[in-house]
Amino acid sequence: MIQKIDKKAVQDAVQMAYDRCKNETGGKNADYIPYLADVPSNLFGIAACLPDGDVVAVGDTDYKFGIESVSKVPTAILAMNQYGGQEVLGKIGADATGLPFNSIMAILLENDHPSTPLVNAGAISACSMIKPVGDSDGKWKAIVSFIADLAGSDVAVIDELYKSETATNFNNKSIAWLLKNYNRIYDDPDMALDIYTRQCSIGVTARQLATMAATIANSGVNPVTGKAVFKPELTPKIASMMATVGFYEHTGDWLFTTGLPAKTGVGGGIMGVVPGVMGVAAFAPPLDGAGNSVKAQKALAFIAGHLNLNVFGTTRCVMAGKEPVKA
């Protein structure tokens, strides 16, 4: 069944989600990265980017917060854009780990590859793959410009966050060198880790995340700028990766409840992709035990249910009067 929705339906759903969730008190800020512990916990914003580039936004949607693991998604797309999906599948994989995002055990259990670019091990491995290999400045320029192309506007590292994470990333250092031990890292481990830490420390807004999600939903064409950012055949690849492990060990519960491919970050952001329809995003710092924003997941779950966005359902949602932007 085809269900047509228009911009007003999206505006109403976003506003209702905001009103229903704004007083939610569950969860707490990440504190293993000291900077994150000090971000105001009452911040809350929701944004949706439609196929014609129109953005609907409510609340703190212009506040720049740490993208953290949501940054794993653009780097995975960039690696697939540079090498092809099959090579990333072979070198890293697309399997869920069923374990926490920073699990060392997952590497020991997945002895033939780190399992997915959307957990720390696979993301550090993905950073090591990014061309030009061996050239830290060149890699960084490739990653940060790719994220800006997806977001439709410039992004930059939050220096205080980068310093805070670099001073405390002992577990990720172990991951990087354990990947070296298993020949599953493709550049210098310390360099790959620094690139990964810098990408996690990029400041983004909920509006920018929604635009990134809409670019994925629109087969790689940014609906705000009209720029073709990546090869269209990669949308189903990255959307399936997000659906498989976007919420870590709670991904199954999330997908069962919402049917929305999405990726979380410990900075409090969540980005959701409705392929062929739109991108959604929400931001609120307090997290659940798996590192997923409590308010943001409740808000996006409401929107997905209210607008019938479940990608596994028999109802196909289309945006009335909003022709997708083509490159």
Ligand SMILES: NC(=O)CC[C@H](N)C(=O)O
């Ligand atoms: N889930 C997350 O957002 C984790 C990202 C964080 N930079 C880390 O490596 O631990």
